[in-house]
Amino acid sequence: MSIHKPDSKPTLTFLEVQIICEEWVNKLQLEGLPIFFDYIEQPYNKKTFQKGIVLWDEEEKAWHIELYELIDKRAIIHELGHIYFAKILNDWYFVASCKVSKQRFRKMNYEITRYFNRLLDCFVDYHLTKFEGFYDAFVTYISSDLKEYPDPQRYDSRKFLFYYLKAYIDCYHILKSTDQNKFLPEIESHLIKIRNLVITKVRREKNKLSFKRFQNLDQKLDLFNEIKDSLESKVIVKFMFDTLNLFRFWSFEELRYNFNLYFNLYSKR
Structure with a gap:
């Protein structure tokens, strides 16, 4: 559960978010995977109240990680961590992926x-x-x-x-x-x-x-x-x-x- 105060303000600049993303893709050895980061200029997702979400794009066969303005360092790494955890398990059912179709999810x-x-x-x-x-x-x-x-x-x-x-x-x-x-x-x-x-x-x-x-x-x-x-x-x-x-x-x-x-x-x- 994310708790956001009405006066919450971003703690990271866009450049800082970008640096963290690049650093941790390398640290987690995810360089060879199709991962894209989408920076959304809203405090958080208004439907789920999350600051970051991992999504799978079936057409592109790639992950899009949505990062919102209130994202922090831990949350950025955590979203990447979902892909990392599925990778070390060698089980892609553990993250949004081609294994879990939208039809099944519905x-x-x-x-x-x-x-x-x-x-x-x-x-x-x-x-x-x-x-x-x-x-x-x-x-x-x-x-x-x-x-x-x-x-x-x-x-x-x-x-x-x-x-x-x-x-x-x-x-x-x-x-x-x-x-x-x-x-x-x-x-x-x-x-x-x-x-x-x-x-x-x-x-x-x-x-x-x-x-x-x-x-x-x-x-x-x-x-x-x-x-x-x-x-x-x-x-x-x-x-x-x-x-x-x-x-x-x-x-x-x-x-x-x-x-x-x-x-x-x-x-x-």
């Missing part, structure tokens, strides 16, 4: 794809922290995130839960122990607030998220630490599927259908 439940992409973001950021130059930007992103969280009046329980997934993994399983200790009071306070907001907001909903359910969720998210270095697609997909299945927002069959559509689980790949 059949998917948009909310489910947002949630599993939220978890996928964690794997992308984790692998990027292995590169010098990304981790410091990641820590800046975390420290900024801990100081403010979405307005309870504007976001429903599902959006808060969406936010919680990455915040939990970022803080407990991607931050280095020295930084965890440094930010621990803020981390615990921040996540408790989010957890309580979700529980409060779903009291009257049919599928309640109790404190016990959150404990189960935290335990499931802790499994990220055991598999974060895995380069086996099925291991990563199983983690994402099992995590979303805890919510009871969707039936097992609906989850399975959408995961199969996106990751092509049951066909020859």
